[in-house]
Amino acid sequence: MEKTFESEWFIDINGDRIQNANKNLILHVAIDLFSQDGYNAVSIRDITRKVGIKESSLYNHFSNKIEILETIYFNFRMDVANIIPPQEGLDEIVSSMDIERFLIQGLKNFMDHIENPKMEKIWRIIYLEQVRDEKARSIYLNDIVEGMSNFMEIVFKKYFTLGQIQYHDPKMLSVNYQYPLLQMVSLYILKRLDGEKTTEIEQNMMEHIRFFVGIVRV
Structure with a gap:
């Protein structure tokens, strides 16, 4: 596994860029394993064996497996937050493009986030862990559903x-626009994870935008 790509380096939960290659690699390996087998099925030994370090060496970087998962969640939440334009620049963005173009660009930004291989795997972790892990549930409900709807x-x-x-x-406009789109996005992610074609669902997402705009546009 590559250690050197700048775009693949993580941020620590204190907000600092992780400088240590082994610590960064631990996160990459943990994401791979958690996304394939689920958090509970993966041991520290599984992670260190794939990284190629001793178990004791992992504890120089993380106090336990939970801290690894929390760091993964932290990076996911940061990436999700970056999809949404900052409030201070929103007026300029809205005034520079019509509603249909804005919605299409918003969907493109979201899809770019999902199609990042690292983020796609974390989406799978979020789906797998929602029932077991309150934090995974909170991220989906608060950061994604509620955050984007607001x-x-x-x-x-x-x-x-x-x-x-x-x-x-x-509020009702947001619910009627966002909730069907999120359902289609979930289906898109699951199809990608199963190696299935996504052409039809991508077309449906675009048709949803055009249908919605056709109803609300003056």
């Missing part, structure tokens, strides 16, 4: 103010 509520308010869409309750 963001879209703000976006729809702005587009109504600009006169581009008809007035409806922004």
Whole structure:
């Protein structure tokens, strides 16, 4: 496994870029194993054997397996947060593109995030661990479902103010737009994980955007 690609280096839970190659490699290996077998089925020995270090060496970097998982979650949450434009620049973005273009670009940003091999594997971990792990559940419900729905509520308010869409309750607009799309995204991820074709679901996501815009546009 490569240790040198800058784009593949992780951030520690204190927010600092991980400088140690072995610590970074431990995270890569843990993501591979957790995504394949589930967190509970993977031991510290499994991780160190694949990394090529002694078990005692792992504890120079992580106090236990839980800290490894929390670091993975931390990096996932940071990447998810980067999908959403910052609030301070949102007015300029909204005023520079119409509602359909904004939604299409938003979907593209989300798909770019999912198609990062590292993030795609973490999505699988999130799915696998949701029933067992409250933190995985919280990330999906709060960071993804609620976080993105709240963001879209703000976006729809702005587009109504600009006169581009008809007035409806922004929260309901967000729910009706975001929830079907998230369901399709989940299906897209599962199909990719199973090695199935995703052409139809990708087309459905674009059709959903066009259908929604056709209903709300002035």
